[in-house]
Amino acid sequence: MSVPERAAAGTGESPRRTARAWVRPRRRLVAGHTLALLLATIAASVTLWPVYQSRHFVVAVLGAFVVGALIAVGGAFFRWQAWIVMLATLAGFLLVGVPLAVPGRAVAGIWPSAVGLVELLAASALSWKQLVTIVLPVGSYQTLLVPVLILVLVSTVAGLSTALRSRVPERAVLAPALFFLAGIVLGPTAPFSPVLSSLGFFAVVLGWLLWMRRNRRASNRGFSGQGRQTRHEHRSGARTMMSAAALIMVAVSVGTVAAIAAPATTERDVLRARVQQPFNPQDYASPLSEFRSYLQPALADETLFEVTGLPRDGRLRLATLDGYDGIVYSAGNAVTRSAAGSFTRLPYRLDQSQVAGEPTVLSVTVDGYTGRWVPGIGQLEQIEFGGATALTRSDAFFYNDIGASAAVLTGLIRGDSYRSESVTPPRVSDLSALRPGSAVQPPVGVVPDGLVLALDGYISADAAPGAQLQQALDGLASDGYVSHGLGADEPLSRSGHGADRITQLFTDVPMLGDEEQYAVAAALMARQIGFPARVVVGFAPQTDAGGSDAVRVTGSDASAWLEVQSSTDNWVTIDPTPTVRDIPANQPDEPTVVSRPQSVLPPPVVDTPQQRDPAPAERAVEEPVVPLSPLLAFLLAAAVATGWTVLGLLVVLSPVLFVVAAKARRRRLRRTGPTPLARISGAWREFADAATDRAVPLPANATRLELAAAVDAIAAPLDGAHTREDAHVLARAVDRAVFSPVTPSAADADAVWDRVDDLRRGFGAGRTRRERLRAVISLRSFSRYAGGKAQREGAGS
Secondary structure (H helix, E strand, O other): OOHHHHHHHHHOOOHHHHHHHHOOOOHHHHHHHHHHHHHHHHHHHHHHHHHHOOHHHHHHHHHHHHHHHHHHHHHHHOOOOHHHHHHHHHHHHHHHHHHHHOHHHEEOOOEEOHHHHHHHHHHHHHHHHHHOOEOOOOOOOOOOOHHHHHHHHHHHHHHHHHHHHOOOHHHHHHHHHHHHHHHHHHOOOOOOOHHHHHHHHHHHHHHHHHHHHHHHHHHHHHHOOOOOOOHHHHHHHHHHHHHHHHHHHHHHHHHHHHHHHOOOOOOOOOHHHHOOOOOOHHHOOOHHHHHHHHHOHHHHOOEEEEEEOOOOOOOEEEEEEOEEOOOOEEOOOOOOOOHHHOOEEOOOOOOOOOOOOEEEEEEEEEOOOOEEEOOEOOEEEEEEEEOOOHHHHHHOEEEEOOOOEEEEEEEEOOOOEEEEEEEEOOOOOOHHHOOEOOOOOOOOOOOOOOHHHHHHHHOOOOOOHHHHHHHHHHHHHHHEEEOOOOOOOOOOOOOOOOHHHHHHHHHOOOEEEOHHHHHHHHHHHHHHHOOOEEEEEEEOOOOOOOOOOEEEEEHHHEEEEEEEEEOOOOEEEEOOOOOOOOOOOOOOOOOOOOOOOOOOOOOOOOOOOOOOOOOOOOOOOOOOOOOOOHHHHHHHHHHHHHHHHHHHHHHHOHHHHHHHHHHHHHHHHHHOOOOHHHHHHHHHHHHHHHHHHOOOOOOOOOOHHHHHHHHHHHOOOOOOOOOOOHHHHHHHHHHHHHHOOOOOOHHHHHHHHHHHHHHHHHHHOOOOHHHHHHHHOOOHHHHOOOOOHHHHHOOOO
16 A cells, blocks of 8 residues: 555545645745746746836736736646646736736726726737737837736746646746747837847746756655765755856847847847737828829818918928839838838827927817828827827727827717827928938839939039039929919929929920929938938928917918928938929920930839829718717717627636537547447446546546446435435446457447436435536546656556
């Protein structure tokens, strides 16, 4: 008789219960594993620090770890089953999730509210995608701390439970390792101290593994009766730890030198770089194509919006365009990724402290303007919508910090208002001192014919890049005339900015165009000189000294201008449009000879059936959306909240549902075996698994009759018609079918399965609902086929 069995015989307890109490973890091991896992969790959470950069992130990590550690330690000391640990984890998540991950919805800062719980459950499924589609850092914006809470809580419970309860505690390092990888996947495209964070995590995990190995040796020595550690063994352990420390130092040194000597040349491939952005400017027409529509009589004199706080000569930007394919200037293009074409959600506030310029506060009230692009100025720090549509507009707001462009998916309509804080860069007057920057932009698809020849005539080959840029602008100002081609007294000036239109700009005498053509021509010239350049579409209203006076912005204030990047990484605003002056009626006597192309080649990449710019369409004024009735809005909100709550519960309970489904599938496969004998054998295995899940103590290496005797000794009868020998009868029937020379029939198999069903129902008689539920979701029976404890303690099959 083994030690646990003898102890059980003296106390009246089962060997299973005694063995559990005997292996209860010691407090020293609990403290050591908890400390090691805490260090590993902190090292892994460093990968997510660039995403949040907030004290709320630190509080969420430490709070989730404390809750997870309490659950894991409690489960180890009281020998909770897996489903109890899962329910305790769910309860802990609901209890601390709101104050830690949704602090804005917590009552008194520490208690969860009903609204907070609904948002918490919804964020369990939705916040993962939101986290990789938002501008960094996010701080504690909305519910974006929920992924961190889930990752830390689950990894802590799983890791510490494995370390304290598993026969192979080394598997516990997989939990923080998966957390570390998740942090990289959800992290930014630019890594945060990758060498130090990776090697730091590696050092902590390696130290934890060595400590566990040393404890394992000490435990084995205690079981074998060798007593205390000898001096030789103590020195051997010290040498092992010193060797590990030296290995870590060498790895850190080599890794640091390698990272400095050979830095990464490719962009970090993470989920944020591959996820489909909710707002893609390629799905909509380029705002530069609609430029002339603002100058049409319907909008030219109409107030589009009123702005307060616009500085003197300030320009309101709608969109920043950096990709040209020979047809249209757009934010990026359909083929090449562009920094100016990637829009993400905006957290509460952006840090623009590194941007040189003056702080600007704008208050905008939308009047006749309709569209998805949000007018603004400079580099945005914060925006706050007002009015009845404030929440809708905030949820649909997206921003691109590289291009300083903003958009709302739902579009702006009359009555919308917002207040923005931003930093307006200073103007640069001396362009000759500029040097080209290093911004990466999409390649120019088509260079219009005549542009390079005109540029060669404007600039000096031996001049500096900044001086060449100034010379090109002076050439446009000298040869160009402004005409929108809309008034009866204006010469014809075709709209558009495709390659054929820009070629016409340089070949017509006199040169006729407006802001649309001159901004594109100047940007392409700057690209030829070597400057990163982009076109900005917006409005340039006439302002005085700026300040509190409201400025009415009309359609006639529409404008387009050029921005080039200097070597200081700042974008310099340039207005390339010539001064308005009288246009000559006739061609000059000695016109500049410019070779006119015979045909315009289509772009080599973009396949489109239309190679010319379409005539600008009249802007359709969108009708304001009729608000829903209060009752219908309440019912809709309740339905949405209920749906997300149900979805969150399904996500949280998915492990339990998976166990139930796996058992149902196993039972079906056994019941529909290929032969009656296979079905009978499967019926006996189903019976043995049912007994195992209900914690029936089964003898080790028992025959079917011995296992049946053990079950009959404790099983309650189903009703008066059944006796305590039902399991014994089942065992004899299965033995007869297995060992008899006569092949059993299908009726025999059905009879055996009927008896198994009766016995399974009998297991539930006299038990509480909690005990029956515990048996349904128990995982004990699965360990019988993986060499687990249940298999060794009683197979019987």
